[in-house]
Structures are given as structure tokens and as C-alpha cells.
Amino acid sequence: MTVETFSLRRAFVAGLRRELVLSYRHKGDLANPLIFFLMVVVFTPLGISEDPRMLTKIAPGMLWVIALLATLLSLDGLFRSDYDDGSLEQMVLSPQPLGLLVLTKVFAHWLLTGVPLTLLAPVLGVMLQMPGDGYGVLVLSLLVGTGSLSLIGAIGAALTVGLRKGGLLLSLIIMPFYVPVLIFGSGAVKNAIEGFPVGAELAILCAMLVGWCMFAPLAIAGALKISVRA
Amino acid sequence: MAWQWFHRLGSPKWFYEKTGPWLPWLGFISIALILIGSTWGLAFGPSEAKQGNSARIIYIHVPTAVLSMAGYYVMAIAGAIGLIWRMKLSFMVMKAAAPIGAILTFLALFTGAVWGKPTWGTWWVWDGRITSMVVLFLLYLGIVALQEAYQNQDTADKICAVLALVGMVNIPIIYKSVDWWYTLHQPASLKLTGKSSIDPSMAYPLLLMILAFYIFYTWVLLMRTRVEILKREQKTTWVKDLVARG
Numbered sequence: 272m273t274v275e276t277f278s279l280r281r282a283f284v285a286g287l288r289r290e291l292v293l294s295y296r297h298k299g300d301l302a303n304p305l306i307f308f309l310m311v312v313v314f315t316p317l318g319i320s321e322d323p324r325m326l327t328k329i330a331p332g333m334l335w336v337i338a339l340l341a342t343l344l345s346l347d348g349l350f351r352s353d354y355d356d357g358s359l360e361q362m363v364l365s366p367q368p369l370g371l372l373v374l375t376k377v378f379a380h381w382l383l384t385g386v387p388l389t390l391l392a393p394v395l396g397v398m399l400q401m402p403g404d405g406y407g408v409l410v411l412s413l414l415v416g417t418g419s420l421s422l423i424g425a426i427g428a429a430l431t432v433g434l435r436k437g438g439l440l441l442s443l444i445i446m447p448f449y450v451p452v453l454i455f456g457s458g459a460v461k462n463a464i465e466g467f468p469v470g471a472e473l474a475i476l477c478a479m480l481v482g483w484c485m486f487a488p489l490a491i492a493g494a495l496k497i498s499v500r501a
Numbered sequence: 502m503a504w505q506w507f508h509r510l511g512s513p514k515w516f517y518e519k520t521g522p523w524l525p526w527l528g529f530i531s532i533a534l535i536l537i538g539s540t541w542g543l544a545f546g547p548s549e550a551k552q553g554n555s556a557r558i559i560y561i562h563v564p565t566a567v568l569s570m571a572g573y574y575v576m577a578i579a580g581a582i583g584l585i586w587r588m589k590l591s592f593m594v595m596k597a598a599a600p601i602g603a604i605l606t607f608l609a610l611f612t613g614a615v616w617g618k619p620t621w622g623t624w625w626v627w628d629g630r631i632t633s634m635v636v637l638f639l640l641y642l643g644i645v646a647l648q649e650a651y652q653n654q655d656t657a658d659k660i661c662a663v664l665a666l667v668g669m670v671n672i673p674i675i676y677k678s679v680d681w682w683y684t685l686h687q688p689a690s691l692k693l694t695g696k697s698s699i700d701p702s703m704a705y706p707l708l709l710m711i712l713a714f715y716i717f718y719t720w721v722l723l724m725r726t727r728v729e730i731l732k733r734e735q736k737t738t739w740v741k742d743l744v745a746r747g
Contacts, residue, residue: 426667430660434650444643444664447636447671490667493584497659 282367283375290379300348304341304384305391311337312395323400330401331409331460338388338413339420339449343442345384346424349376350432350495359432363499370488373495377425377487385417401464408463408473415476416456422480422487423448429494452479511588513730514739520723527720534713542706558616563707564714566609569637570672572602572718576644577669580662590726592658593733595665596648597725601718603641610634633675640668654733 427445431437459472542560576598583591651657
């Protein structure tokens with residue numbers, strides 16, 4: 272019997288398939304961030320004002336903030352079950368670089384949280400009376416921005432995976448890193464609604480995504496190795 | 502041989518014994534300089550043409566703000582040294598630096614708000630510099646909280662070092678925020694190169710206060726590190742001897 276050698280691409284595909292199968296078997300977890308997104312959007316007119324002019328004004332910022340919080344909620348379990356059942360140790364020991372394997376997990380997280388949130392956002396934008404000019408940019412900015420959110424969040428999840436109650440701490444430690452993404456994301460949507468160019472904001476969002484793509488896997492892998500050894 | 506001092510730094514005992522005699526000097530010099538600088542700035546320096554006496558708060562505000570950012574580098578670099586060379590001592594420095602940095606950041610925000618009320622007409626504005634200082638404050642709090650959350654000290658140290666290093670990306674943003682988002686907060690008046698936009702009669706007491714705060718920071722950092730050393734090394738014989746000797 273020969274030992275099968277895995278190319279990086281095959282490792283990526285196999286890891287992705289595993290993640291997708293696992294989350295398909297826990298379908299309930301997939302819906303939670305989306306339900307949270309919907310719920311807070313419903314709270315907004317009830318809590319602030321149902322005046323359409325007011326809602327029009329705050330809609331882009333609200334949608335971005337709530338999407339960010341929904342991502343935050345979904346992060347706590349990112350590495351938890353793998354840590355508990357020992358899969359994480361196998362990933363650390365595997366011949367493939369850990370950075371690539373965690374990138375697979377983060378990519379799956381983005382596919383299953385970031386993309387659905389992005390697709391739901393325009394619908395909720397209608398509920399918040401968002402003006403028509405903003406929808407395209409809202410979807411684009413969220414699509415790129417949630418990628419950064421998943422990558423940054425995974426750093427936080429890796430840093431707190433060894434803690435029983437990491438949830439609240441996780442929010443505290445990654446919030447500072449979410450601030451720039453939020454500023455440029457909601458800034459782009461506001462600019463689009465007011466008729467200003469949005470190229471600069473979207474370019475910065477893309478640049479942040481590329482930057483975190485390079486940097487985050489190293490930090491995640493480092494933090495996971497420390498947590499596994501402890 | 503040139504690197505001997507660096508390897509010696511790995512020994513908490515050596516560090517503890519070496520820094521003991523420095524403490525009274527650092528304490529005396531920093532308090533004397535703070536007294537001189539604040540008397541000079543607050544009582545004898547000229548008052549600002551448009552703002553009157555309220556501008557005198559810069560003698561506290563600027564040094565705390567400078568130190569809050571410099572302190573982050575101290576913490577992050579100490580964490581990096583700990584991760585790379587597995588040096589226990591530098592993790593202790595990192596742990597000691599976090600709460601000091603948080604307090605300095607808070608003081609910078611607080612003095613800024615006190616100054617903003619008479620000058621800008623509001624306690625708080627969401628301007629680039631202020632927002633990024635709040636972010637810095639949250640970063641410090643995150644590291645303090647993470648340090649407390651882990652039971653195992655070794656894991657806590659390494660995890661916090663990773664977080665501190667990731668947080669380094671924010672420091673240049675805070676530093677340049679006044680130039681990039683030209684909002685309410687003024688750009689830096691003191692410049693290392695080129696002409697400063699502040700009159701020498703105000704710049705000298707300000708520079709003196711910044712120097713005084715650097716020395717004060719070193720003093721507090723050393724004291725906190727020494728306490729941390731004693732806490733972590735309490736099972737070793739040299740600490741027991743120290744305690745027995747009183």
C-alpha cells in the first residue's frame with residue numbers, strides 16, 4: 272500500500288469538502304446569523320423610528336453594523352469542535368502547511384456566513400427604505416468586506432479556542448480590527464447613495480482583504496499551535 | 502561576547518538584581534522633571550493667543566498620547582522577542598506594559614475631552630485621531646482581558662504576544678490619522694525633521710514633559726515587571742532567600 276501524497280490543491284479541496292459536509296449536517300447553525308440579521312433589522316424601526324426619512328438615512332450604516340455583528344456571532348464555534356474532538360491536532364500534525372488548512376476553514380466560513388449575509392442584505396435594505404442607488408455597492412462592499420471579517424474573526428477564534436467561555440472575549444479582541452472594514456464598507460454605500468464615486472473605498476476594502484489573506488493565516492496557524500500545545 | 506548582555510536578560514534574577522538600584526534614580530528624575538516641566542508650562546510658559554490658558558493642557562495631553570503609542574511598541578516588541586527567543590522575561594515586560602498603556606491611552610482621551618469642551622465646544626467628536634485612539638484603548642483592554650482569561654501563564658503569554666503583534670497594524674494608522682483624515686484634530690505640531698509649527702517657548706516645556714513621561718514610563722514599567730518576576734519566580738530559591746532576608 273502506498274502512502275498517498277496530497278498536493279496543496281487537493282488538500283484545499285478535501286478540507287473544503289469536509290467543512291461543507293459538516294455544516295450541511297448541522298443546517299440549523301447556518302441559519303442563525305441570518306435570523307439574527309433579520310431580527311435586528313426588525314428591531315431598528317421599532318427602537319429608533321419608523322419614519323422613512325430617518326430609516327433611509329441610517330440604512331447603510333445599520334446594515335453594515337448588523338452584518339458585522341452577525342459574523343461575530345458565528346465565529347465562536349469556528350475551531351471549537353475541531354479543538355474538542357482532536358481534529359485540530361491532526362491538522363497541526365499533517366504534512367500540509369497549517370496556514371493553508373485554516374485558510375480552507377475560513378473560506379468555508381465565508382461561503383456559509385459572509386455570502387448568505389451579502390445576499391440577504393438587499394432584501395433587508397428594502398425593509399429599511401434604502402435608496403435604489405446603494406444596492407449594487409452594498410452587495411459588492413459586503414461581499415469583499417465579509418471576507419476580511421471572516422479572516423480577522425478567525426484570528427480571534429484561534430486565540431480564544433482554548434477558553435471555555437471565549438465568546439465575549441472574542442468580540443473584545445477583534446472589534447478593534449473590524450473598525451476599518453466597517454468605516455470603508457458603510458462609507459462606500461453612503462457615497463453611492465449620495466452620488467459620489469465609490470472606487471476608492473472599494474479599492475481599500477479589496478486591499479484589506481488581500482492584506483489579511485496574506486497575514487491572517489500565519490497568525491491563525493501560530494495561535495492554533497499555541498492552543499493545541501497547551 | 503557582545504551579545505552576552507542579551508542572553509543575561511533571559512534571567513529574571515539578573516534583571517531583578519540589576520534594575521533594583523536604578524529605581525530610586527528613575528523615580529527621582531522623572532518626578533523632578535514632571536514638576537519642573539509642568540510648572541514651566543502651566544505657570545511660566547506663554548498662554549496661547551486664541552485659546553488662552555486652556556491650551557496648557559497639551560503639557561499633559563501630548564506626553565500621554567505619545568507614550569500610549571510608544572508603549573504599544575514596547576509591549577508588541579517584547580511579545581515578539583518572547584515568541585522568537587522564548588525569553589520568559591520579555592513576556593513579563595509585555596504583561597506589565599499592557600495596563601500602563603491602557604491607562605495612558607485613557608488619560609490622553611480624557612485630557613483631550615476636557616480640552617475639547619471649551620475649544621471645540623464638545624466633549625467628543627468622532628474624528629480620525631480620536632476614533633483610532635479609542636481603538637488603541639480597546640486593543641490594550643483586549644490584551645489585559647486575554648491575559649486574565651487563561652489559567653496557564655505560558656499559554657496566556659504566547660497568545661497575548663500573537664494578539665499584540667497583529668495589533669501592530671493599527672499603530673501607523675493612528676499615527677498618520679491626523680494627516681489622512683483632515684478633520685478636527687490638528688496635525689502634529691512637533692516635528693523631528695523640518696520646521697515645527699509650535700513656538701520654542703512652548704516647545705521646550707513640552708519636550709521636557711515628553712522626556713519626563715518617558716522616564717516615568719520606564720520607572721513604572723520596571724516596577725511592574727519586578728513585581729511580575731517575584732510573582733512568577735516565587736518557587737525559586739533566590740526569591741525565597743530574598744523574602745527570608747526581608
